[in-house]
Amino acid sequence: MKLTLVITKDGSHTLFVPALNEHYHSTYGALQESEHVFINEGLKCCPKKNITVFEIGFGTGLNALLAAIESVSQNIKITYYTIENNPLGINTICQLNYPDIMKLKDNTRKLFYDMHNAEWDKELELHMNFRITKIKNDITEFSIPFTYDVVFFDAFAPSKQPEMWDISVFQKIYDNMAAGGILTTYCAKGEVKRRLKSAGFSVESVQGPQGKREMIRARKT
Numbered sequence: 776m777k778l779t780l781v782i783t784k785d786g787s788h789t790l791f792v793p794a795l796n797e798h799y800h801s802t803y804g805a806l807q808e809s810e811h812v813f814i815n816e817g818l819k820c821c822p823k824k825n826i827t828v829f830e831i832g833f834g835t836g837l838n839a840l841l842a843a844i845e846s847v848s849q850n851i852k853i854t855y856y857t858i859e860n861n862p863l864g865i866n867t868i869c870q871l872n873y874p875d876i877m878k879l880k881d882n883t884r885k886l887f888y889d890m891h892n893a894e895w896d897k898e899l900e901l902h903m904n905f906r907i908t909k910i911k912n913d914i915t916e917f918s919i920p921f922t923y924d925v926v927f928f929d930a931f932a933p934s935k936q937p938e939m940w941d942i943s944v945f946q947k948i949y950d951n952m953a954a955g956g957i958l959t960t961y962c963a964k965g966e967v968k969r970r971l972k973s974a975g976f977s978v979e980s981v982q983g984p985q986g987k988r989e990m991i992r993a994r995k996t
Contacts, residue, residue, distance in 0.1 A: 776794065776861060777792075777793055777794065778790045778791065778792060778863075778867060779791040780870055781798065783800065783801065783804045783805045783806075784802065784803050784985075785803070785806050785807045785985075786804075786872075786876050787800075787804060787805040787806035787807075787873060788805060788870070788871045788872050789802065789805040789835075790863075790867070792931075795931060795935045796935075797931050797932060797935045799834050799835055800835075800837070801961070801984060801986055801987070802986075803984070803985045804985055804986075805835075805837060806873070807984055807985055808961060808984040808985070808986075809838050809841055810841060811990075812927075812959055812960070812983075812984055812990055813838045813841065813929070813959055814845055816981055816990065816992055817925050817926075817927060817957055817958075817959035818845060818925055819845075820957055821924050821925050821957055823851075823924060824850075824852065825852045825854075826851060826852070826854070826924050826925060827855075827921070827922065827923040827924050827925070827953075828842055828853055828854070828855045828923060828924070828925045828926075829856045829858075829919075829921075829923040829925070829926050829927070829948075830855070830856070830857035830858070830926070830927040830929060831858060831914055831926065831928045831929060831930055831939070831948075832857075832859060832927075832930045833857040833858070833859035833862065834859065834929065835863065835868070835871055835873075836868065836891055837873055838857075838927050838929060839855060839857055839907060840873060840886065840887050840890070842905070843855075843883075843886050843890070843901060843902065843905045843907075844883060846902065846905045847902055847905065850904065851904065852904050852905075853904065853905050854906050854908075855905065855907040856907075856908050856910060856921060856923065857907065857908070857910065858910040858911075858912055858913075858914050858917060859909065859910070859911065860912060860913045860914075862895075862909075862911065863891075865891060865892065868888070868891045874887055886902065886905075889901055890907055890909075893909055895909050895911040896908070896909070896910055896911060914930075914939065915939065915943070915944060919947060919948075922951055922952065922953050923951070923952060923953065923956065924952075924956050924957070925957050925958075925959075926948055926952065926956070926957070926958040927959065927960075928948075928958055928962075929960070932962065933962065933964060933966070940962075940967055940970065942970040945970050945971050945973075945974035946975075948974070949974045949975045949976060949995055952995045953995070954995060954996075955994070955995065955996070956994065956995040957992065957994055957995075958971070958976065958992070958994075959990065959991065959992050959993075960991050961984065961987065962990070962991060963988070963989040963990050963991055967991060968980075968991060971993045975995065976993035976995060977993065977994045977995075977996050978991060978993045979991075979992050979993075979994075980992075
């Protein structure tokens, strides 16, 4: 898959996929989008001190890195599952400027590269507070064998990957989520809200990241 490195408005990198005419992150700022959508409106809304996260779309690993940093800084334990059917090569990862723009210290910087170098489908303890399992599979075909408290739904847009946003996927996610669980996504489309509601979620529109008026937060009540 051909990719182009792009600098977003907050100075952080994203990747452009010409075949899909789509970016991995918001061009208004990859870092600010991930922090707002998945950390501030997702992870931080979970009151537990021992949290299981399920990410749909590992991509550049930015969401996982931010979750790992949160686990260390806030002293919460995170078990992190992430599913990706088209993983990026390490040469592409090494071009991304997240460790530099975030001014990460060597031990935290190492987390980013260690998670990308981690063996697929095997749990790895990156820190006493953070364990990650990368699953090389397609969520539309994957039978989820674990439960989770927070879902980072970070697939490409519904117009680019409609199968990822099908109600069958949301139903699968809902059925395996712990009571009180939270799902966040950058998307705010009405059809996505309706499908989430049909799967059983309670859905709300919350303020979106820079460049987007709204985003979705859904809960399993």
